Amino acid sequence: MQIDPTFRAYVDHLDLNALTQSEDVVYVVDEQMNLKAYNPAWETFALNNNGASVLEKYPLGKSITAAFPEKIRTHYVNGYSQALKTGDRFDQDYECSSPNQYRLFHQIAYPLPAGRGLVITNHLVVTGEINRMKYAFGPKYRNADGFVVQCCHCRTVKNQADPERWDWVPSLVEHPDIKTLHSVCANCLDQYFPDLI
Ligand SMILES: [Zn+2]
Structure with missing residues (x-):
């Protein structure tokens, strides 16, 4: 698990061993939504799905809000802000299919105590065949x-x-x-x- 040393005190109560070993992509942001920690699954997912550029673009300390396209940015930012403010978790389903497999993920943003940040987990809930016409690039x-x-x-x-x-x-x-x-x-x-x- 990569953790920004200045943020370690806020995640020390978590089962960091379990998060490190988890197959779910897990990352932690602070109250300004800057990336403060991520697990090996995040690195693997980035390398397998979008290339190493994601890891270069989003080092520890970087705001994650720019990662969301403008159309849905407010949805996530509002959801995360609400979770930080109320202490209630934020849930979101999304599809992220691979070339050969339909994949549906469920994201949960769990607030850290005292609204210090969020632990964001992404769990693969459904896989299946892709029922879409395939097109060649042109x-x-x-x-x-x-x-x-x-x-x-x-x-x-x-x-x-x-x-x-x-x-x-x-x-x-x-x-x-x-x-x-x-x-x-x-x-x-x-x-x-x-x-x-
Ligand atoms: Zn789509």
Whole structure:
């Protein structure tokens, strides 16, 4: 478990051994939502899913709020703020499928005592087959500036020829394009963020 030494006192009461060994991605943020600790599963998940750049972009001390695309940022920031203020946990489902497997995760943000921060766990709750048409990558998935717009959750990509459409392009899940922007698709917004519609 990587822990910012200045924050250690606030997490010392946790079962750090269990968090270190957990297969769930677990990270800890302070009350300003700066990353203060994360477990090995976070590193593994980052390396397997988005490449090492995630680890470089989000070292200890960095605010995690920029990691959420603008469309859903307020949803998470409000949820986390509420949890810090009230001491009640924040729950959120989201899809994060791999190239060959549908995966649904459940996130829980548990407040630390005295609103010092949040322990955020991400548990894989459902796996299954991907029931989506598969598409090959092509020019229609790049916008006018040459970027691929990918849903940060289900990882479908926006079809620029038909902006209402988000397609499943497995090759882009396996190897994200170097010019990728993250957003949220209409389906994920509908299913997981009804408060934002
Ligand atoms: Zn989506």
